[in-house]
Amino acid sequence: MPSEDQKNCDDDKKKTCDDDKKKNCEDKKKNCEDKKKKHRKHSSSSSSSSGSSSSSSSSGSSSSSSSSGSSSSSSSSGSSSSSGSSSSSKSSRSSKSSKSSRSSKSSKSSRSFKSSKSSRSSSSSKSSCSARKEIKYVKDKLENEIKRVEHIDTANVHKLENQIKKIDETENKIKNQMQKLDHNDDNLKKEIKKIKHEYHFDYKKMIKHLKKDKRILLNGCTAYATYYNLDSQNVGVGQMLLLEYELNNKNIKHANNSPNVVICEDGTYIINFTVLLTQPETVSLYLNNTIDNTSTTVDQTININRVLVLNKDDVLSFRNNSSNPLTTLSGTKNLELTVWKIAQNPNVCKDSSDSE
Numbered sequence: 001m002p003s004e005d006q007k008n009c010d011d012d013k014k015k016t017c018d019d020d021k022k023k024n025c026e027d028k029k030k031n032c033e034d035k036k037k038k039h040r041k042h043s044s045s046s047s048s049s050s051g052s053s054s055s056s057s058s059s060g061s062s063s064s065s066s067s068s069g070s071s072s073s074s075s076s077s078g079s080s081s082s083s084g085s086s087s088s089s090k091s092s093r094s095s096k097s098s099k100s101s102r103s104s105k106s107s108k109s110s111r112s113f114k115s116s117k118s119s120r121s122s123s124s125s126k127s128s129c130s131a132r133k134e135i136k137y138v139k140d141k142l143e144n145e146i147k148r149v150e151h152i153d154t155a156n157v158h159k160l161e162n163q164i165k166k167i168d169e170t171e172n173k174i175k176n177q178m179q180k181l182d183h184n185d186d187n188l189k190k191e192i193k194k195i196k197h198e199y200h201f202d203y204k205k206m207i208k209h210l211k212k213d214k215r216i217l218l219n220g221c222t223a224y225a226t227y228y229n230l231d232s233q234n235v236g237v238g239q240m241l242l243l244e245y246e247l248n249n250k251n252i253k254h255a256n257n258s259p260n261v262v263i264c265e266d267g268t269y270i271i272n273f274t275v276l277l278t279q280p281e282t283v284s285l286y287l288n289n290t291i292d293n294t295s296t297t298v299d300q301t302i303n304i305n306r307v308l309v310l311n312k313d314d315v316l317s318f319r320n321n322s323s324n325p326l327t328t329l330s331g332t333k334n335l336e337l338t339v340w341k342i343a344q345n346p347n348v349c350k351d352s353s354d355s356e
Contacts, residue, residue: 024127042184207330225340228244240286241259242257256269263312267342268346269343271339273305274337277329279326283296283318285317286316287315289315294306
């Protein structure tokens with residue numbers, strides 16, 4: 001592409017060419033006007049010279065006629081005829097001199113007009129030639145620039161077309177991928193709707209259903225009790241310790257001052273037993289009148305903590321398993337037993353998959 005400086009130079013050249021043309025036209029107009037004025041002056045001078053020549057000829061003819069008349073009339077008038085001829089010769093000479101002066105003036109003016117015309121025509125021809133050369137130079141330059149720009153433009157056009165094709169291909173690929181993603185999204189939405197429909201449930205109904213299920217302790221602990229003694233007691237060898245008072249009993253049977261605790265529900269239970277003695281002795285837990293050897297302890301303060309899987313109507317009791325009778329402390333709470341259910345029986349909680 002042409003630079004800004006080249007464009008400015010071309011514009012300046014065009015302006016100078018236009019100015020030269022205007023000047024040539026003005027010069028031509030002035031030359032035409034000068035020619036018209038000179039032509040008018042020349043015509044007026046020729047008309048005046050023709051008038052003077054006619055007057056001189058008329059005067060000559062009158063003088064000749066008068067001389068011939070005078071000669072034919074009488075010889076006495078000879079002197080007058082000679083004076084008339086001399087005057088006529090003077091007038092003819094003056095008319096010739098005036099004609100020669102006018103003709104020389106007209107020749108000079110025509111020569112000066114021709115010289116000015118030739119000088120003007122030569123200057124105009126020179127200016128027109130220079131303007132034509134400049135115009136041709138500018139035209140050639142513009143044509144070369146146009147060809148160069150067209151060549152560059154065609155190369156750029158091919159490159160741009162290739163780039164546009166690549167962009168179109170990538171756009172088509174992206175559109176295809178977007179369509180696939182939209183299709184996958186639609187499938188996922190359908191699957192989500194199916195899952196929601198299949199697993200849709202009411203929370204309240206679910207809670208009611210879970211509460212009815214005995215395998216789940218959703219309502220909390222369903223069996224618990226606490227027993228304690230305040231009075232001292234003497235227990236013989238192999239005898240059971242009495243439980244005087246009970247507290248917060250639910251679904252566990254016990255009679256006051258009875259040593260036995262009867263379980264009313266199947267499940268897994270925690271048993272905590274504490275007794276304070278006057279001297280170290282041996283105490284054991286019995287389940288359905290059978291000793292639990294793992295629970296046997298020998299101490300002055302006995303603590304038995306067990307987790308047992310119990311069935312309905314199982315009986316718990318604590319006995320003196322030492323060789324001597326034992327005595328509990330007096331004046332304080334010397335015995336405490338706490339029993340509570342923490343889970344269902346594992347056999348009840350088994351699913352069909354576990355049984356398989």
